[in-house]
Amino acid sequence: MTFARLAGPTRAARVTLTVDGERLVARDGDTVASALLGAGRQAIRRSAVSGEPRAPYCQMGVCFECLVEIDGVADRQACLVPVRNGMVVTTGRGQG
Ligand code: FES
Numbered sequence: 001m002t003f004a005r006l007a008g009p010t011r012a013a014r015v016t017l018t019v020d021g022e023r024l025v026a027r028d029g030d031t032v033a034s035a036l037l038g039a040g041r042q043a044i045r046r047s048a049v050s051g052e053p054r055a056p057y058c059q060m061g062v063c064f065e066c067l068v069e070i071d072g073v074a075d076r077q078a079c080l081v082p083v084r085n086g087m088v089v090t091t092g093r094g095q096g
Contacts, residue, residue, distance in 0.1 A: 003037040017087040026083045033059060033066045033078035036091070044068055044078065044091040068092075 012027035019036065026035035033056040036044055043053030045067055056066035059079045066078040069090040078089075 003040075003042070005038050015083045015085050015087075017083055017085070017089060019089045020091055024089075028083070030083045031059075031079050032068065032070065032076075032081045032083055032087070032089055035083050036078065036089075041091070046092060 010027060012029055015026045015028050015030070015035075017024050017026060017032075017035070019039075019041070024035060024039055026038070030038065033044075036042075037056060042055045044056065045054050045065075046052065047054055054065045056079050057063045058065070061077055061080045064077065067075045068078045070076040070078075070081055071088055
């Protein structure tokens with residue numbers, strides 16, 4: 001499944017964060033997970049058991065497939081955290 005933003009104008013302000021050392025521009029109001037998916041980043045961590053790539057699934061804090069490090073704090077649920085300017089996100093370090 002591929003995610004893409006809906007076409008059309010938006011008045012949402014731009015928010016700049018750093019993801020795995022690269023600059024990512026998101027929209028104010030995005031969650032970290034929606035910003036990553038909207039930027040084409042789908043697999044954001046690997047399963048600790050199988051090593052398989054995992055992607056955000058439920059988008060509402062239930063599945064824990066979206067765990068990332070945010071501003072040095074590990075295992076944050078990306079689908080529950082809104083983006084903000086200067087945020088630093090590291091993918092691939094979630095547990096589970
Ligand atoms: S996508 Fe399911 S908990 Fe975040």
